[in-house]
Amino acid sequence: APFTAVICPIGMDRSEAVKAEAERIYAALLAEGVDVILDDRGERPGAMFADWELIGVPHRVTVGDKSLKEGVVEYQHRRDATASKVAGADILAHVKGRMAV
Numbered sequence: 846a847p848f849t850a851v852i853c854p855i856g857m858d859r860s861e862a863v864k865a866e867a868e869r870i871y872a873a874l875l876a877e878g879v880d881v882i883l884d885d886r887g888e889r890p891g892a893m894f895a896d897w898e899l900i901g902v903p904h905r906v907t908v909g910d911k912s913l914k915e916g917v918v919e920y921q922h923r924r925d926a927t928a929s930k931v932a933g934a935d936i937l938a939h940v941k942g943r944m945a946v
Contacts, residue, residue, distance in 0.1 A: 846901040849880040850940055853893050855909035857885055866918070866933060867908045873937045879944070898923065904940055 852874075854867035867883060874881040882902075884893055890907070897905060907919040907928065918936055921928035922943055931939045 846903060847880075848882045848900075848902050849944065850874055850882075850904035850906065851897045851902045852881065852883045853890070853897070853905060853907045854883070854885065855890050855907060857908075858887050860910050862913050863908050863910055866913060870906055870908065870918070870933075870936055874940065877937065877941065879940070904943060906936060906940065 852867050852871050854863045857864045857867060867885075871881060871883040884897070886893070888896070890909075894905070901923070903923045905921045905923075905928075907921070909919075912918055912930065913933070915930070916932060917930040918933050919928040920931045920936065920939055920943070
């Protein structure tokens with residue numbers, strides 16, 4: 846895959862909180878040397894997820910307004926059946942830990 850991780854912000858154009866958190870996670874992963882891309886195309890979630898699945902990116906972090914209100918973001922590995930909720934503050938360690946497996 847061309848990237849190790851993708852950040853998928855949902856509604857980034859409508860929510861300053863989503864934009865800020867997505868950019869924070871992106872910068873933190875980049876600083877750790879992770880090959881990461883921020884998908885800022887403004888696509889619907891299903892189309893966005895399908896594209897990255899097809900490309901083969903193994904780690905996906907989804908940032909959305911609903912989850913941010915709960916203080917979490919969603920993480921999903923390509924092999925996982927469903928996404929798991931991870932505290933926004935813990936996502937960097939979580940992704941790095943999953944990459945080591």
